[in-house]
Amino acid sequence: MPRRSTTLAALAAASVLVLAGCATTGTSAGDDGRVQVVASTNVYGQIAQAVGADAVDVTAIIDSAAQDPHSYEASARDQLTVSRADLVIENGGGYDAFIDGLLEATGIDAPVLTAAEYSHDWPGNGGHHDEDATGEPADASATGEPTDDHGGEEHPDEDGAHAGDDHGHDHVEGFNEHVWYDLDAMSHLAAAIAEELSALRPGDAAAFEANAADFAASIEELEAELAALDAAHGGTPIFVTEPVPLYLTGAAGLENVAPEAFSEAVEEGQDVPPATLLEGLGLIRSGDVRAVIVNSQTGGAETDAVIDEADQAGIPVLEFSEVVPDSLTYVEWMQRNIDALGKAVGA
Numbered sequence: 001m002p003r004r005s006t007t008l009a010a011l012a013a014a015s016v017l018v019l020a021g022c023a024t025t026g027t028s029a030g031d032d033g034r035v036q037v038v039a040s041t042n043v044y045g046q047i048a049q050a051v052g053a054d055a056v057d058v059t060a061i062i063d064s065a066a067q068d069p070h071s072y073e074a075s076a077r078d079q080l081t082v083s084r085a086d087l088v089i090e091n092g093g094g095y096d097a098f099i100d101g102l103l104e105a106t107g108i109d110a111p112v113l114t115a116a117e118y119s120h121d122w123p124g125n126g127g128h129h130d131e132d133a134t135g136e137p138a139d140a141s142a143t144g145e146p147t148d149d150h151g152g153e154e155h156p157d158e159d160g161a162h163a164g165d166d167h168g169h170d171h172v173e174g175f176n177e178h179v180w181y182d183l184d185a186m187s188h189l190a191a192a193i194a195e196e197l198s199a200l201r202p203g204d205a206a207a208f209e210a211n212a213a214d215f216a217a218s219i220e221e222l223e224a225e226l227a228a229l230d231a232a233h234g235g236t237p238i239f240v241t242e243p244v245p246l247y248l249t250g251a252a253g254l255e256n257v258a259p260e261a262f263s264e265a266v267e268e269g270q271d272v273p274p275a276t277l278l279e280g281l282g283l284i285r286s287g288d289v290r291a292v293i294v295n296s297q298t299g300g301a302e303t304d305a306v307i308d309e310a311d312q313a314g315i316p317v318l319e320f321s322e323v324v325p326d327s328l329t330y331v332e333w334m335q336r337n338i339d340a341l342g343k344a345v346g347a
Helices: 008-019 042-055 076-083 097-106 183-200 202-233 246-251 260-267 274-285 301-313 330-345
Strands: 035-041 056-062 087-090 112-114 237-240 291-295 317-320
Touching: 035 042, 042 056, 042 087, 042 183, 042 202, 042 330, 056 076, 076 097, 087 097, 087 183, 112 183, 183 202, 183 246, 202 246, 202 330, 237 246, 237 274, 246 330, 260 274, 260 301, 274 301, 291 301, 291 330, 301 317, 317 330
Parallel strands: 035 056, 035 087, 087 112, 237 291, 291 317
Antiparallel strands: none
16 A cells, blocks of 8 residues: 555644643553553553553554554544653654654653664664663664654654655665564564553562563564474465465475565555566475465555466465454464464464
């Protein structure tokens, strides 16, 4: 889908009556004693809930597959929600730019955790998690990305663009922003959530740390399953229509053979060049591709053509989403995705 960001002027105009006299900065806990956590999507909301348990109230702004974080237009209600946050968790990397607008509009001083910075692929991390002694990701100044005092991305100025950045909230060049499929990054994010919650509610620090450790242990089990898939089926060709699940499929050792131009066009909501579409359909007809993976929340004529070709060839078509399905935890969701990959490639 085409990506666009919310302008602060429009947001402010929509919210001035609702928020007059109501906006507040982050506090140490909500009125019920629980820490107020606001996440850009329910992926990060679910991880925060796993770490914070009963000590947190979590609000996910995007919690439905019908909402597209790339193009989401924030509302006055969203601004009020963020204004009351004690902790904010965003994806970053240009994925959920509406959060930057909300942070700027509210002016809160609550800590902001940016999940993308925990990915081994984040610029400046050198292919691994470059952390300081506190367990936080390396100072983003080493990445060439501007940051705010929270260690997240710099908030935009009034025209919606980063200072000195002519591209506004465009994606970080060469970076796959879909980091919730990077299991190791999510384990590090959970540890960072525990640290921030412990600072806000010190009496529960031991519980937060234990919950984060349990989450990390579950992630390790999932990573072991991915390693087993890699050992048994590494190099198996798959066709991924856009780069949403590539962290997960890469960890399983599966080889995405989809033409890069195909994936880029679908990701940006543009038409796939005819020659590229023919190339992609030819790859599927070849019989080498063992599975086709699509984004369940987006699509188009070219993606439909790939699905039809896969169906005719008897190739499994898997759907991966950008939000946690109802009634599942993050770990359960990833387990289901891994099981689907294994079944598709014959594990």
